[in-house]
Amino acid sequence: MAFEIEGKTYETDEEGYLxxxxxxxxxxxxFMAKEDDCxxxxxxxxxxxxxxxxxxxxxIAPAVRVLTKAIGKRLGKEKGNSKYLYELFPYGPxxxxxxxxxxxxxxxxx
Amino acid sequence: xxxxAKKFMYVNRRAPYGTIYALEGLEVVLIGAAFDQDVSxxxxxxxxxxxxxxxxxxxxNMKNFSPTYHALGxxxxxKLYVDRESLGERGLSQDDLMELTYEDExxxxxxxxxxxxxxxxxxxxxxxxxxxxxxF
Amino acid sequence: MLHTINxxxxxxxxxxxxxxxxxxxxxxxxxxxxxxxxxxxxxxxxKVREATKEHTVYALGPDxxxxxxxxxxxxxxxxxxxxxxxxxxxxxxxxxxxWL
Numbered sequence: 001m002a003f004e005i006e007g008k009t010y011e012t013d014e015e016g017y018l019x020x021x022x023x024x025x026x027x028x029x030x031f032m033a034k035e036d037d038c039x040x041x042x043x044x045x046x047x048x049x050x051x052x053x054x055x056x057x058x059x060i061a062p063a064v065r066v067l068t069k070a071i072g073k074r075l076g077k078e079k080g081n082s083k084y085l086y087e088l089f090p091y092g093p094x095x096x097x098x099x100x101x102x103x104x105x106x107x108x109x110x
Numbered sequence: 111x112x113x114x115a116k117k118f119m120y121v122n123r124r125a126p127y128g129t130i131y132a133l134e135g136l137e138v139v140l141i142g143a144a145f146d147q148d149v150s151x152x153x154x155x156x157x158x159x160x161x162x163x164x165x166x167x168x169x170x171n172m173k174n175f176s177p178t179y180h181a182l183g184x185x186x187x188x189k190l191y192v193d194r195e196s197l198g199e200r201g202l203s204q205d206d207l208m209e210l211t212y213e214d215e216x217x218x219x220x221x222x223x224x225x226x227x228x229x230x231x232x233x234x235x236x237x238x239x240x241x242x243x244x245x246f
Numbered sequence: 247m248l249h250t251i252n253x254x255x256x257x258x259x260x261x262x263x264x265x266x267x268x269x270x271x272x273x274x275x276x277x278x279x280x281x282x283x284x285x286x287x288x289x290x291x292x293k294v295r296e297a298t299k300e301h302t303v304y305a306l307g308p309d310x311x312x313x314x315x316x317x318x319x320x321x322x323x324x325x326x327x328x329x330x331x332x333x334x335x336x337x338x339x340x341x342x343x344x345w346l
Contacts, residue, residue: 058181
C-alpha cells in the first residue's frame with residue numbers, strides 16, 4: 001500500500017504503518033491523522049514526539065501499558081493514564097500514535 | 111503481578127546476528143510480558159554475546175537490536191541471569207556486558223541492576239523453580 | 247523435569263549445556279539429530295556414560311531407526327523409547343525443557 005503527499009509516494013504496510021522509518025515528517029503525521037478524521041493538537045504531538053524518542057533510544061515501539069507508564073513519568077500523572085491517552089487516540093494510543101509517528105506496530109501489543 | 115503468576119524463564123543460547131533466534135526470543139519476551147507473569151531470562155553459551163556492550167551494526171546493514179535490552183525494565187523484565195562459565199569461556203567478564211537496569215517501584219523507584227552473574231548450581235536451582243522454560 | 251535435545255552434539259553443545267545444568271535425577275530424552283549422541287565409540291561416549299549415572303538417558307527409537315543407528319550400537323545404559331514412551335515421559339514429568 002502507499003499514499004502520496006505533494007507528489008511524493010510513501011510506502012506502507014497493509015495496516016497503514018510507514019514502511020520506511022526515514023520517510024517520516026510532521027506532514028506525514030498530519031496526513032495520516034486527517035485520513036482518520038483526527039486533528040493533531042499539541043497534546044497529540046507530545047505523545048508522538050515521545051514515541052519517536054523512545055524508538056530512537058530502544059529501537060522498539062513500546063506496548064501500550066509501557067507507553068502509559070512512561071508518559072506518566074515524563075509528562076505527569078494526569079497524562080499517564082489510559083483515559084487521557086484513549087481520548088487523544090481512540091483507535092488505541094500505542095497503535096494509532098505509533099502509526100502517526102512513523103514507527104512499526106508496537107512490540108508487545110496484543 | 112497476581113498470586114496466580116507463573117514463573118517463565120526464557121533461556122537464550124544463541125549469538126545475536128548469525129541466526130534469528132536471539133531477536134525472536136527477545137520479541138517473544140516483550141510480547142509475553144503483557145501477560146503479567148513472573149518472567150526471567152537466562153543467558154547461556156553464545157547467548158551471553160547478546161548482552162555484549164558496544165554493538166554497532168552501522169557497517170553491516172543489520173538492525174542493531176541491543177538497545178532494546180535496555181527497554182526490558184520498562185516491560186518489568188528485571189531478572190537477567192548470566193551463566194558465569196559461559197562468560198568466562200568466551201573471554202568476557204561482567205564489564206563487557208551492557209549496564210541494564212530497572213526502576214524498583216517497591217523501593218522508591220531506585221535504579222537497580224537487572225543482570226546477575228550466576229554459577230552453575232544457582233542456575234540449576236533457578237531452572238528447577240520455573241513453571242515454564244522456553245529455549246531460544 | 248524432562249529435558250529433550252534435538253541437535254547433534256557434534257554441531258551444537260545443547261547436550262553438554264543440558265548436562266551441566268540439569269538437576270541430578272532428571273530424565274533426558276534425545277530426539278531427532280540428538281540421537282547421534284548415543285553411538286558407542288563416539289567422542290561423546292564418556293560424557294553420555296557419565297550422564298547415565300546421574301540421570302536416566304533415553305533415545306527415541308524411531309529417530310534412531312530413521313538414521314540407521316541399530317540398537318546394538320548404543321552406549322550401555324541408554325534406554326530406547328517409542329513415541330508412546332515419549333508421551334509417558336512428558337506426562338510423568340511436571341515440566342519439559344526443550345533444548346534447541
